[in-house]
Amino acid sequence: MLAVRLEKGKVLLRTSPRPAPRHGFALIRLLCGGICSTDLELLRGYYNFQGTPGHEFVGEVVAGSRHVMGNRVVGEININCSRCSWCRRGLGRHCPHSTVLGIVKHPGAFAEFLSLPEGNLHIVPPEIPLQHAVFVEPLAAACEILEQVSIPQGAEVAVLGDGKLGLLAAQVLQASGARVHLFGRYRHKLRIAEKKGVVGELRGARLPAASYDYVVEATGSHDGLAQAVAMARPRGTVVVKSTVHGAVRLDTAPLVVNEVTLVGSRCGPFPPALELLAGGRINVADMISDSFPLSEAPAAFRRAQQKGVLKVLLCDNGASFPH
């Protein structure tokens, strides 16, 4: 089968064998994948990654039990042991024995076929278009904020960063009943969330200081954390969504003096994400910047690295869309 491979900073296309059958695992034919910022970080050497990337996907089960066979599915990316205390508490995302699809020791979705435990799969309801379902995984990560932090109805929330994760987080929080102000640098990106009621704030160098009880840091930049802490009111909460390569600089004085809480937040639950997409609550259609067939993965990665570009899709040739 055709598979993308990242190696020494390069995006390569290789022919490799299909994933071998494995008890409890389904074989999935890729319909559509999404290039995530993490994939671009992997390309730059994050996690010393080498192999097939891709963890945002929608596919069709071509081998598996009757519960999933033939269905269009998305999949949770952490492949865990299902036996440790984390797994038993329903927090398999933190299983110390886990591998991670396309990130840690499990070949990713940017290939004609991938393999995942059936327990990781969620069937995509027919009302969600194929190219929207690709957003389930990052949207679940945005939904994770609501699992970790209890935000009162009507509370003002600042989301910092109008990249993909910022746009999804802003829309999820707005849909949950918060009044979201999205701070970003691109008018056209802010408009995507504004369509769902978010207030877009085209930011300059200065951001409002000590003004929000809840701030979501989704800039993906090294300055973002300090900026988010400065925007939080005393006793406020900053949700940290960005992972950036290497260390960031943080003045702990405002954190301590203002007794701000930082909450690191990562992957999240798929069911609420599927529900939001099925209900048309999240504008993901406008977040698709481009779409390429799998065989043009190097070009797709180049496109995804351009400034101002949002989601770039990698689809099997049949499922690709005109652009």
Next chain:
Amino acid sequence: MLAVRLEKGKVLLRTSPRPAPRHGFALIRLLCGGICSTDLELLRGYYNFQGTPGHEFVGEVVAGSRHVMGNRVVGEININCSRCSWCRRGLGRHCPHSTVLGIVKHPGAFAEFLSLPEGNLHIVPPEIPLQHAVFVEPLAAACEILEQVSIPQGAEVAVLGDGKLGLLAAQVLQASGARVHLFGRYRHKLRIAEKKGVVGELRGARLPAASYDYVVEATGSHDGLAQAVAMARPRGTVVVKSTVHGAVRLDTAPLVVNEVTLVGSRCGPFPPALELLAGGRINVADMISDSFPLSEAPAAFRRAQQKGVLKVLLCDNGASFPH
């Protein structure tokens, strides 16, 4: 009156007028003050401070209403407006209009007399020795952890740093029902907390990774935060007590991937601190390294800056203790 003054990195003694009478404020004669790490930071230029420092004290009210007159008191250090939304919510410590005794725009306690609003004062019960009462303010800061984070009975907690705040935090948490492991570099300091049931852990370069659900960072060093985050289990909580001058370096990946929560924590409530001291629950006696009369403040500050020294007291000549 005699007053200590910090100016351009120097500890000076000056004669200055007593604080002027002010409505709602009591005049307090210093009995005993404690030099805090923050005072040493002020000496180094933190907050661009210049003036009379001192915010840990016990004194006698010599002018005030009948509620406080003649009593031995300790005092909360934030002098707030009592009218804003923070003050009305009982969080005057975060009042945006506040001044801070000996830190921000209010002369401190290292003088023969100081002045504070009567509402800030707490009468010290007779069973607390004078030199122990000096610890109420930093002990309240340790009690603040329990106001912010709910730690289950019997939970294992790591406290990182065997300085003054680490020793107090370890003992407060142990007294609250947690099983505390205190990580420090000095056998004689660890022993102080061990007398109250804390497990002392003489640390080397390696600290246990991902091993605690609760970690208190009280190292006062630039490396402490990253170390504390590394010690926290997935979904764990790190309470940040250290303020260090300038920025610290933090790799946000473990924070996000492990969904760790950081809680900045500062000043705390006096009543539980008084109660703990009155009940003899905290070993503060062994934390007193030295005691000087106010007139020897420069020597006292020099002593407080020596490695391995814990609390240095500054007392009026009558209340000083042999050393």
